[in-house]
Amino acid sequence: MNATTSTAGSTWRDGAVKTIGRVLLTLMIATNVIVLAPAAVFCVITGQYTPIIVSIAFSGVCWWFLLRTLRALAEKRRAKKALMSATQN
Incomplete structure (x- = not known):
């Protein structure tokens, strides 16, 4: 395997x-909106703050x-x- 193939492979992986x-971040934001918004509404309506x-x-x-x-x-x-x-030098 030459350097070009190796570089192309790492570029594809990168x-x-x-x-x-990006997909994980988008899913995390969507999940937060889906989970936190109804929990907040429920808390305001019922006065119970455990769900939020x-x-x-x-x-x-x-x-x-995700960040880890x-x-x-x-x-x-x-x-x-x-x-x-280091190996190329």
């Missing part, structure tokens, strides 16, 4: 990682997981680029 990240507290906690855990996953993917990509750069 694009896939970006796309997956649980929804916010769930949202926080989901965001933490995206950070790990970015670190992996940076390490791979650094390795490729």
Whole structure:
């Protein structure tokens, strides 16, 4: 495998990682809207605030997981680029 094939493969993977990240982010925002909006309305109508507290906690855990996953993917990509750069020099 030559450098061109390797670079093309990593470029394709980088694009896939970006796309997956964008899809996950969009799904997370949509889920937050779908979960948090009805919970907020329910809390205002009934005066019970437990559902919104649980929804916010769930949202926080989901965001933490998403950001942790995206950070790990970015670190992996940076390490791979650094390795490729070091081996080419």
